[in-house]
Amino acid sequence: MLLQSLSEACGLSGNEAEVRNLILKEVQGLVDEHRIDSLGNLITLKRCSSTGAARPRRVMIAAHMDEVGLMVTHIEKSGHLRFSKVGGLDDRTLLSKVVLVGNDRVPGVIGAKPIHLLKEKERHQVVETDQMYIDIGTSSKEETERAVKRGDYVAFATRFSRLEGGLVKGKAFDDRAGCAALIELLRGRGSYPSDLYGVFTVQEEIGLRGARVAAYAVEPDYAFAFEGTVCDDLPKKKDLSPTTILGGGAAITLADRSFFADKRLVKLLVETAEKNGVPYQFKQPMVGATDAGRIHLAREGVPSVAVAVPCRYIHSPVNILSLSDFENLVRLMSLALVALPTLWPSP
Helix, strand or coil: CHHHHHHHCCCECCCCHHHHHHHHHHHCCCCCEEEECCCCCEEEEECCCCCCCCCCCEEEEEEECCECEEEEEEECCCCCEEEEEECCCCHHHCCCCEEEECCCCEEEEEECCCHHHCCCHHHHCCCCHHHCEEECCCCCHHHHHCCCCCCCEEEECCCCEECHHHEEEECCHHHHHHHHHHHHHHHCCCCCCCEEEEEEECCCCCCCHHHHHHHHHHCCCEEEEEEEEEECCCCCCCCCCCCCCCCCCEEEECECCCCECCHHHHHHHHHHHHHHCCCEEEECCCCCCCCHHHHCCCCCCCCEEEEEEEEECCCCCCEEEEHHHHHHHHHHHHHHHHHHHHCCCCC
């Protein structure tokens, strides 16, 4: 399963090569051109089916390859590893997790002082990362240095599996779900009425960096950012509206902390969904940030919108999503790309 392969690949920010190589194998034969830029973005082009236009409209769809994780910063005399976070991680989710260190995927466990040795006040505090360590089973610094080194990336050792109700669990659905959706879009039909640039970006989790560079190079007329987005539909004491819900369909962003969605593109998505009976929902405004936050500022500006698969527990070692939401994102965008020229006809 494509989503499983992408989820289980290791690709933290700045180290996306494994994910990129996997994607490249999937898209070869589906696109007319592809290249890897100086930052590591994979930029693909599927030429349009239209003829006669001076220059076909360019639509860019971005999905980021990188995931959150850790990096080794120090090796103790005891052989234990100290680390820093790569991307936004909650310290509460880290303790006792199994991890894979470095290119050789050396297994380890994140540990801290056991509860038996905690002072009373410490039992009511969140253990912070500077109090944690990674244990790979070695007993000295010299032994550890034969297996790993400072600067090695650390990924969570989460296996993909199916749950009840059409749900799946795995790691890095933010944004391997978006990457898988973009691949399915490139696979799904012969061509689209606009030149489609499918861009698999790097370093989104540490500042939306790859998208900024890619958008400058592509010069799109309009853009979509595919994401795995926040879902908080768990039981609560108060009846609060969740950010998104699993099974509610693709989540359209109206605004987040990085951009305001183009109202024409939001209208296109909503009208396309309603006309074709595709479930959709709106993500709670002003939450999070996406590649659209950098794309819409490229050159003279790019009308942009983000559309996503809701995921429970994103930015943690394990995520959950609904396959129906994933499928409805692909279906909605496939239909919207066909309808897009009615919004902005080519010159």
